[in-house]
Amino acid sequence: MTVHEAFIENAKLDNLVITRLMPGDDLFESLKKIAKDNTIERGIIVSAIGSLKDVVFVNVRPQTGIPVKAEDMIEIEEAGPFELLSLEGNFFPSQEDGEPVVHLHAILGTSSGTVTGGHLLKATVFTTAEIILGTLAGSSVYKAKSDVTQRMELLKG
Amino acid sequence: MTVHEAFIENAKLDNLVITRLMPGDDLFESLKKIAKDNTIERGIIVSAIGSLKDVVFVNVRPQTGIPVKAEDMIEIEEAGPFELLSLEGNFFPSQEDGEPVVHLHAILGTSSGTVTGGHLLKATVFTTAEIILGTLAGSSVYKAKSDVTQRMELLKG
């Protein structure tokens, strides 16, 4: 069994990868392709600004405890388009197969001025996405499925 | 005609510029002045926290397609003040005249606990703005007007 526990690891910010995604691009596929084409094993979103459409995201129901069950998560699908106000997250390799696990949270502006968002499952670029990825040097952190959260969680390799 | 297309560029994070803006400072003018006084051509917001007032921002109307038209954007003006919960964005030189084009999205906390925000057009510092800019080395990215989005978009020089 994989044991998940708190850790601290020192690393360095290596390269920045500046990219502009185009209308219709799939956000997750684009980031995975950049990671694989450029042999980037571990990275973080350092900066992101643009607009998204056709988004699917989840949030957690009030009073949910751990372990989190599938029915505790509420999925929301919205056509948008939306201003992409914030995109936070990272990608680390899966412990199982080394594939990049992309973990993203998005915050989206609506025409009424209210803001929506959550743990992002799917999104398409509307007009643009100006994303600056930071690549990590000196890290041996992986992702593996946690029984507690039902998600791929970070652990020190 | 300027052709906008997807690109990937490798760059390095050079200096950080730590600044504290004061009550009444114009956010956009302050950032442009820092860029020009310190000869920073290209930069990103690495971290920002503080409070804003007299903000103007835009969001996009539902069902808007591309090309985006002026009437697809809804402008919202709010006196605030607001906690500045997130400020994302960057500045790159205009291809036309080299002037810094500042592209910012802001997320603002209100007294009811709800959150508002969008593509920022104007803002004044309320109590403080603790901003850490990152300057980019090795980048040749510019901004030029796009017919598709009606905004200044990134392109590789």
Add this chain to the structure above:
Amino acid sequence: MTVHEAFIENAKLDNLVITRLMPGDDLFESLKKIAKDNTIERGIIVSAIGSLKDVVFVNVRPQTGIPVKAEDMIEIEEAGPFELLSLEGNFFPSQEDGEPVVHLHAILGTSSGTVTGGHLLKATVFTTAEIILGTLAGSSVYKAKSDVTQRMELLKG
């Protein structure tokens, strides 16, 4: 009297500290402990993603002017849990005793898809918090109490 004024300081991003906090961890105490155990004097949140519960945050009442008074701030306490959509902020040493002053703004996703948040006073990790701190080299910035804002504000040492 401590004079607070605008400043610009050049610094470098030194190390990154990658951490995963565990369910039940106190967010502020965890960050302070990491700072002290690793002798990190000055740092910023470079990336953060996860979920929080039992949060307390404040926002400012409309039409508030400066000096800000205690009654201008509205405190909100929410059990959650919430997706942590954005965590912005920094820690700098107090001018008085050198202890890290942690200044955080959080944005939280709710099950209805709306978003809440503000200037964070207290939070507990729900399932995880994947946080990447950046340590600052070459900075002499401190925090000291400001009569104008009633908060600990940045000033150049």
